Amino acid sequence: MQPYQNYYQGMYQQQIYPNYQQNYGNTIPGRVVNDFNEITANEIPMDGRVATFIKGDMSEVVLRKWENNGTISNLRFKAVLDTDITNPQTEEEKCLNGVKSGVLEGIRNDIKILNEKIDKLSKPTKARKEETNES
């Protein structure tokens, strides 16, 4: 056993791996793809980093990462078209703005009509009869 051990040690001790610090800066692994099926496993780094793949038409983005159990996790993002990029609004804001511009006026008119009807109904029946006779 001992001679073998010495043989291996002697043979491979010379093999020096550079003790480098892994510094990837701000680079993101990944690329633009036409179809997500063309992504191969070796395009995903096995050092824990997440690879980003963007579809050519910019409609979808996929993040892929090697998990500790040997599987590859897949996280897909779908695009939402926002026409006004200078002032992106949430759905709630758009709804509120719609109410502000016109719809609110319509609601006010409806309330006014309802108030008039309630007033008529709330008058005593005698006064109402006189009112109808007069007219």
Next chain:
Amino acid sequence: MNLNQNFVLNQIMRNPQLRNNPIMQNAIQMYQSGNEKELWELCGNACKSNGTTIDEIRKKYGI
């Protein structure tokens, strides 16, 4: 752990690319704790993710 296995482990630990690989770290931990079932599962998963099987790898490298 026999000599060959010890040798392979040493080589892995000396290579920073393999040493810093979370999957390899997990595999070594499983191996050292004798968790053979999970280790096989990991190997199977890794092979499947690469579009191959353990049997194909065995045939390819004559293991």
